[in-house]
Amino acid sequence: MSKMTVEVVTPERVIFSGEANLVIARGVQGELGIMPNHMPLVTPLKIAPVRIKTEGGKEVVMAVSGGFMEVRGDKVTILAETAETPEDIDVARAKSAKERAEKRLSEKHPDLDVRRAERALQRALTRLQISTK
Incomplete structure (x- = not known):
């Protein structure tokens, strides 16, 4: 089976670098499945999980x-604002952030930055979602 090189990079560090058979990510137009020899493209990504299928059916999942x-060509590069593997995630902190964002959105203050609260919630x-994987 053919392979491609995949790198997931944030401003702080390289999160993943290796060979893969498939990358699944959510672009602004919807879910994308990238396989070796895919046509060239550049797309913005949404806040969503990225799944990388490697040799032997292993899967690397991260929150991007x-x-x-x-x-x-046969290279996929993800330049992410942030990317976290399940091991990097503090579940209690994520639950607390979810509750804060939901509370902000339900209160509907006139000076609320709705977009910021929605992004925090997402x-x-x-x-x-990925911490349970």
Whole structure:
């Protein structure tokens, strides 16, 4: 089976670098499945899990908070604002962040930055989703 090189990079560090058979990410237009020899593309990413299928059917899952994915030849590069593996996630902190964001959104203060609260909620939900993997 053919492979491609995949790198997931944040401003702080390289989260993943290796060979893969499939990358599944959520772009602004919807879910994307990238396999070796995919057509070139660059797309912004949403706050969502990214799944990387490696040799032997293993899967690497991480919570990605925005950024971009570039596909060129047999290389996929994800430049993420943040990316966390399940081991990196503090579940209690993510639950607390979820509750704070839901509370902010339900109170509807006139000076509330709704977009910021919605992004915080989505980040917390994504972290909680992959922490159970």
